[in-house]
Amino acid sequence: MYSKSINKAEDDLVDYTLFLADSSLIMGHRLSEWTGHGPMIEQDIAITNIALDLIGQARNFYQYAAGMITEIQGKKVTEDDLAYLRDANEFKNLLITELPNGDWAKTILKVFFLSVWQFYFYQKLIYSEDKRLSAIAEKSLKEVTYHVKWSSDWVIRLGDGTEESQGKIANAIEDLWPYTGEMFMPVEFENNLKNSVGIDVSSIKNDYIEKVAAVLKEATLYVPRESWMHTGGKKGVHTEHLGYILAEMQFLQRAYPGLEW
């Protein structure tokens, strides 16, 4: 949809930034679906707070990407254009973020898996050669630290809870585990940028696995064996769910272009 730069490194940086922006936005949007439907008022507020945190992070990344694209193609592009006017095959979010929320256990586990990845990812990204990415990572890290703590505590309580709660979170692990590999299977733009403006995800994989295993163990849950992993999100190849998400999220801007508050 947007013109490519003659400089491959610039293109890669735009793609990298959009990958981070899209992952946060789609996850934030999914979590916002809980608004008014949380199991208790306190959890309704907690989950929507997390959704807002993620959308805030997404905005920071989108604003950066919009600035870069505007410079590359010489025509103004805004964060709203990127969020509301791109189609599914242009989105680069991790697949796990677009999966349906399911029940509370599944949502908690989605937040847990994503936020642990974001925690180690942003910790490394602070050392990026790109000052803007570094700054966004530093700001986001505090929010993500809380997301990890909150979701870990819920995983433990659901797992080490009643028979019913343990069953539900065990099912959620079965459903979501095949989507946790994508985070550590870098695509071309990630490989091109690693250890300069981007990070090397293989350097955080062990930390991720250790943390996830520790929490699941305390929750008296099983850590699944290595299994086949779904991929494609970062290349714009998505599940059937993303189309529906975008149809809802983008409807207003597409039906009434340029609409403002």
Add this chain to the structure above:
Amino acid sequence: MNNQSEPLWEVFIRSKQGLDHKHVGSLHAADAKMAIENARDVYTRRMEGVSIWVVESKYIHSTNPDESESFFDPANDKVYRHPTFYDLPNELKYM
């Protein structure tokens, strides 16, 4: 959620400039850790505070409004209990 598994907790928050924790409301939670996280999510969204105390409501004991008269009225007219009979030098006027 029934009340057995989700007791009620009273929440006290100390603001950034404050010295004491003030009562801001209550919430339900299964245990102390959840109560603190819920309090953070519900009662500190707009930077209301930098420290949270939570106490299970059942551990807070209070005076009985029916006994208010005998409990508090007698203190109302005992002027000799107040330290107001000293002549303070001007330098200490705003103590």
